Amino acid sequence: MRESQTGGHAVVGSGETAAQRAVAGADGGVGPTVADLGERALIDRLTAVARRAVPSHPGHGDVVVVGPGDDAAVLDLAGSLVVSTDSLVQDRHFRLEWSTPEQIGARAAVQSCADIAAMGARSVGIVVSIACPPTTPAAVVLGIDQGMNDIAAEFGARVVGGDLVAAAEMVVTVTVFGTTDGRAPVRxxxxxxxxxxxxxxxxxxxxxxxxxxxxxxxxxxxxxxxxxxxxxxxxxxxxxxxxxxxxxxxxxxxxxxxxxxxxxxxxxxxxxxxxxxxxxxxxxxxxxxxxxxxxxxxxxxxxxxxxxxxxxxxxxxxxxxxxxxxxxxxxxxxxxxxxxxxxxxxxxx
Amino acid sequence: MRESQTGGHAVVGSGETAAQRAVAGADGGVGPTVADLGERALIDRLTAVARRAVPSHPGHGDVVVVGPGDDAAVLDLAGSLVVSTDSLVQDRHFRLEWSTPEQIGARAAVQSCADIAAMGARSVGIVVSIACPPTTPAAVVLGIDQGMNDIAAEFGARVVGGDLVAAAEMVVTVTVFGTTDGRAPVRxxxxxxxxxxxxxxxxxxxxxxxxxxxxxxxxxxxxxxxxxxxxxxxxxxxxxxxxxxxxxxxxxxxxxxxxxxxxxxxxxxxxxxxxxxxxxxxxxxxxxxxxxxxxxxxxxxxxxxxxxxxxxxxxxxxxxxxxxxxxxxxxxxxxxxxxxxxxxxxxxx
Missing domain, CATH: 3.90.650.10 (PurM-like C-terminal domain)
Incomplete structure (x- = not known):
């Protein structure tokens, strides 16, 4: 159940987050960067988050056959596949000064899932590719991913895969897919x-x-x-x-x-x-x-x-x-x- | 049919391309930029390319119900959905000095479709998000997209949607989805x-x-x-x-x-x-x-x-x-x- 129609998102939108604390750091530092933590270790943590996520599927079973960690994810859909992709660029579509990483991830997921809903369909899965500078605090990447997992679960979808690459600025690309459940798509x-x-x-x-x-x-x-x-x-x-x-x-x-x-x-x-x-x-x-x-x-x-x-x-x-x-x-x-x-x-x- | 196993890709890999000519320009200029052409006009041209693409589906019918131009694409899959995403960053994963835009697009598509094949599955569709500076020659974006469409068609897949956003550097994110056709995925x-x-x-x-x-x-x-x-x-x-x-x-x-x-x-x-x-x-x-x-x-x-x-x-x-x-x-x-x-x-x- 989406529980936050009447006043913000309790899971990802309130108070100081783990990522914020990690970014701020007890010592005033920013915590380990993506380069410090290393690609493999960071991907392992992102995969663990995705595996823990429990989506709300009122009336629907889990459709994920193969989740993150393989060459590709595999899902069983009852209806036609509905798919959409969006990129968010730091300081153009989001600002780390104005939102927590969790909020940014959540917003990216809402934006993408809205395209699926706009076809009359239900979101079931998300893949996310994050391009970012190696100096990015790992907590930022983990926070964005956590927010995305949390809100996706509210919508009944799961993060089933992704990519992480080095770049000069952060670009978060979310691709979401859903099912028509047999409905004709609304064009x-x-x-x-x-x-x-x-x-x-x-x-x-x-x-x-x-x-x-x-x-x-x-x-x-x-x-x-x-x-x-x-x-x-x-x-x-x-x-x-x-x-x-x-x-x-x-x-x-x-x-x-x-x-x-x-x-x-x-x-x-x-x-x-x-x-x-x-x-x-x-x-x-x-x-x-x-x-x-x-x-x-x-x-x-x-x-x-x-x-x-x-x-x-x-x-x-x-x-x-x-x-x-x-x-x-x-x-x-x-x-x-x-x-x-x-x-x-x-x-x- | 993939026709190029024995010596390069005739469609996208040989000789001077339209994009190269446009980039070089008869006047030595670089042709209109993304900003010159405008987002809408460029997306219209990308959509037209995708609609013209005729994928080779030996033994399979066209699965695209709704292609580019709506909130999301819709596809009918016979088997389970297989999905993977990859980002390519300019000067890290590709160089415009070393490859034509068509070749870069083709390589991105091969890379992503390979993840689908590695599950024992068949690629059917691609969505691509291109983040790039507004000063990017429009021919570069069109060329990348054309190469992607051409090679996707060889693999039996279609480009069914995408996104185009402004950024400081070019990041091309390709998400490909396929079907198991009833096979168990190979893990x-x-x-x-x-x-x-x-x-x-x-x-x-x-x-x-x-x-x-x-x-x-x-x-x-x-x-x-x-x-x-x-x-x-x-x-x-x-x-x-x-x-x-x-x-x-x-x-x-x-x-x-x-x-x-x-x-x-x-x-x-x-x-x-x-x-x-x-x-x-x-x-x-x-x-x-x-x-x-x-x-x-x-x-x-x-x-x-x-x-x-x-x-x-x-x-x-x-x-x-x-x-x-x-x-x-x-x-x-x-x-x-x-x-x-x-x-x-x-x-x-």
Missing amino acids: LAGAAVGQTVAVSGPLGSSAAGLALLDAGITDFAELVAAHRIPVVDLRQGPVAADAGARAMTDVSDGLVDELETMAAASGVAVEIDTATIPSHPLLRAAADAVGADPIGWQLGGGEDHQLLATFDGQPPAGWTAIGAVVAPGDGPRVRVDGAPSGVRGWQSF | LAGAAVGQTVAVSGPLGSSAAGLALLDAGITDFAELVAAHRIPVVDLRQGPVAADAGARAMTDVSDGLVDELETMAAASGVAVEIDTATIPSHPLLRAAADAVGADPIGWQLGGGEDHQLLATFDGQPPAGWTAIGAVVAPGDGPRVRVDGAPSGVRGWQSF
Whole structure:
């Protein structure tokens, strides 16, 4: 069971972590580096963590036939394989100054598992490749891996393999695979005129948390926590599929950006009403504190990883209708409160 | 059909490539960079390449249900899922000065598909994440991707998705997945006393090619080509599984290193006879030209990606017996020509 929908992630998000203590060190040092510990020893420890992880598979048995330590992992899937890959680059996608290694690993796993959920599928396994300088504290690598294992287990997935290589900067690449459990995958291109557009939870929380961190404001801890690890119920992916979702994605690059992608793939346009977009209760106060527009966070802020879907009728319980699919015209594919939106999402380059 | 077992890879390994021409440019420039072209436009081109790729699946239908362009790819597998991930870092694992982008992509795909073959399985799909500086010529990214698509198609696999992110240096992470087609996976830990140790083809070619490049020697083109793209028949993985292979891996980190790993995992020792290790006909002459020991290349050189397996009796056709599994003693787990080997394989850190 995912137990943290209502307030952060108890396992990986709270208090000082083992990795932080190791990084800080009783002597003020940073503990052994990756080079100190050695590749083999570090991989042995990562493998041991993965073997200890006990995923929550409500209603499903363990599918891992061969876990870490062999040439490849082997899994038995009941349905079709669903797979996605994402890379996170230090100081571009995460900052060790702003998040613990465990939080960074957890966020990477959420981000990747959200892509699986966005197909209406269930994550079952993760492989992670970590490129990092040899001078990286081993505790950072172990912490990232621990966070990934912990959150993966919450989603019912296991870390089943990985790679560790030397590089000038840290790049964490997560590949996650899941199963449709026999459901038809929910594509981006299924939106059609007359359908309802809905989201699975609050938007803008991650952008708010980032802005608060950037401004050095330590209040609004839940928003900061939501930036460090998105709070999203990925079981809503299969729930939406079962409820007849026609198109689905997750909000990783901002709502308008995702709507543009979905609308373009489907050959339609979308109208949304900002008054209906769900938000964290502290969002407006946080926006006031930072001097920002909360609607901007909701429309353009990425990394919430809430699910965004269209339905023929009303969305299932827990989802919020925010707009409708309409016929495309000469104008932009996404209209916000009746006007074109100038908001652009995150682009890497 | 893999058509290049006897002399390089016609599709990606020969002559000046489109990417090289684009990099060099008629005007001596480097063509548009990743930032010039833009993330979306570049991803559109990568997606188009993947959609055009026609994999060779002798005896198997296309398993891709959803390819690139959605949140995740979806594949129908007949057997258990087999998955592995590897990262390649520029100037550590590949050099743009020494290989074309197509060759680098092809090598990355061979390396990853070899891990699938080493389980006795067949590769069906690849996802690739490329982290690179925005100033990287777009032709480099497109070339790496093209090489990966081409070689994947030879192995019966398709590139079904990926990610592209900005970073300070280029890191290419390849995750490959395959299917057992109902075979039991061949583990590292299955070696037992009395079994024959065998390899699927010549060893030392890649190390020779690297040494030749390093020495600036342009003769022995087939060895240089074997470094740029390993020449290995990965169909021998399932062949070995069907022939009753008891333990299997691929030679990525050097023969002795892989034997040590396999012997340790199996709780046994291994004795090999260097006179029986198959080699490229030009290996000795190349070693003389460089002033190196060809046996050192065969024992310690990595990246040949030949398959290494144990069998209860003689290996199947095409394989070469090079030694035997023996009881472990007080000494090292690998004995070469009756003596302990001091050769160590490649370690990243």
